[in-house]
Amino acid sequence: MRIFDGFGQRISLAMAGKKSPWGGGSGQGGDGDKPTGTESGDKPKGPRNPWLPPGGSDEGRRAPNIEDIFKNRGPEGPRRSGGGGPGGPNFRFPQRPGGKSWFPLAVIAIVGIGLVATSVHLIGPQQQAVVKTLGDYTRTLQPGLRITAPFPIETVDVEDVEGVRSVRIPGGDSQAKLILTGDQNLVDLSYIVRWNIKDLADFKFRIVDPIDTVNEAAEAAMRASVAETQLDETFSGQGRAAIEQDVRERMQRTLDGYRAGVRVLGVEIEKADPPAQVVDAFRDVQVAEQNADAARNQARGYAQQVLAQAEGEAEAFDKVYEQYRLAPQVTRQRLYYETMERVLSQTDKTIVETDNVTPYLPLPEIQRRAQRTAPDTVVTAPEGQ
Template sequence: MAGKRNPWGKPSGGSDGGDDGGSGSGGDVPGSDGSGDDAPPPRGPRNPWLPGGGSGGGSDRPRRSANIEDIFKNRGPEGPRRSGGGPGGPNFRIPQRPGGGSWFPIALVAILAIWIFATSIHFVQPREQGVVTWLGGKYYRTLNPGTEFTAPWPLQTVDIENVSQIRRETIGDGAENLILTGDQSLVDLSYLVRWNIKDLVQYKFELEDPNETLREVAEAAMRAAVAENDLDTVLSGAGRETVQIRVRARMQTILDAYQAGINVQGVDIARTEAPQQVIDAFNDVLAARQDRERSLNEARRYEQQLLASAQGSAAEFNEIYSQYRLAPEVTRRRLYYETMEGVLRDTDKTIIETDGVTPYLPLPEVQRRSRASQGPTLTVGPAQPEGQ
């Protein structure tokens, strides 16, 4: 093994303790004593981790051992080398056109054209309208149903709304909503407001929050309408209809004064009941009122019957009086006979008055004998006292 060198450039048999791979003080290696001789440096394999690491000849740089810092140290003017690229990192470039120009201007123009097309053409449906504003603030014009063109965003902004859709706002649903009536009673009431947009420009620009304004106007109108009626009117069906009509008219008047651009289609009362704290007493009051109404209805029915009977009797008397004025004697006799017939119809005794004698004519007995002669019949009647 004499004369052989290890891969790191040191003699295989040397005992030099230097660890710089060529700068040690061993005397067996020519030119290593630092005496300034112009002898060539030792040849042999270079450190693979250093620049030019496999070349063993032609280099007059001193060889040294590997250092961990050398692995991460920049080994060129443009930084460390990376896998897959030359010195200075990967050299990535945008593909060029066949003529040698760049694709970037064409891509930029295409993106700009798509952006202008997408933000300048608007398709408004038949039941919709749109509001165009400059830079999102100043009103410019209104878009009607159809295809409309505007300046691209953000120069002009378009806000499209369905103006024919019936919208609903529920008030008092799921929560207690107590309202004072005209007779100082409390009623828990919930209702539904149906509305749509009448003027889109006013709806967008006149009020800060149109929906909240609608709720407040509805509550104010309902409280005013309920305060004009007593509790019975609010709870009854006819009274409820009256309250709904008044609330709608009052709401429309207030919203038109605000220029809210809202059209109130109708108000529907969903629930009218007493507060939970007094519900038992309220039910008792309702039961008593129902009993009163039933008694009043019976009295009115009896009154109508008596009135009809009296009117019939009065009409009959007037008819008889008109006949009496035409023939007094005939009418007088007729009235007498009809009266006696009505009196004697249900009696079984008949008395005939003659001069000096008052005979008794047993008509019931004669009638019984007549029926007995016609056939056997069973007749049950009151017993006649003797001597009659």
């Protein structure tokens, strides 16, 4: 709009005979007949009029009229100096030796390169590709150099099928994932699921969001497995290994039922802790359970010790009984002596029942009392007994 406004103002100035900003006015008589900055016999001075046709004439510095304006104006606007107007250079596409243009060949070359680029595909050793013909799945391409119809007839989507992908549940480290165990306790579990693509066509076209499906299947399998496990088993290494194996098998069965095209490689439990709200009470319970286990182990050890001693005594008695059956009197007398020796060796009193027997001094008790400078008492049986 500004261009047309300025164009209208210049037309009105030219028709009104007023002085132009490029030179004198176009009216007859007065100072307007003589270009600005000129004298008789001198060449005109001042800026050149852009509305006049280009050339070396001095008339280029006179005031324009309406015919000059429309004569120098093309269908797309005023012609610029040095452009495509008369006397100006015209731009042309480079020509071939025969005089024909290179433009058609350039277009054909660009189209050919595009067709080749969208028809030849190099698929890596760990990759596969699905081909869609006019938007519909047609086939799967294996690793290697493959050729298809150009775009947009066939489109190729390359995917890494051997690479291991992992998902962490829950996603953030600060989030808690509380799961109910088989003994009605809550445990905070965080785990990692590793998987890759088993069937690329099913992975691409059977389900809407394969990654979200893997997450949901993993969470459902973990909850089902932990619900069949006791709380203590979730904290032990052997119990965790059993849970991980069970979750992997459950996930694989579920995803195969969906035909998701996913292979579950493994499940790893990173953390199994009690809920943060009851962690102190849970630690107290653990300490009490450890003390109870220690007491039970101690009782079992004592019981085993007593049992072993009793078994040893029973075996010794069986051997003595065998000897007793061979010589009852001798065995009885031997048992009596061994018993009295064992009993009397642990007492401080000595009883002498035989008459006219002088006790052998010092006896053990007398000797101990002599060392403490205390008198010893010897008890003898009365005579005649």
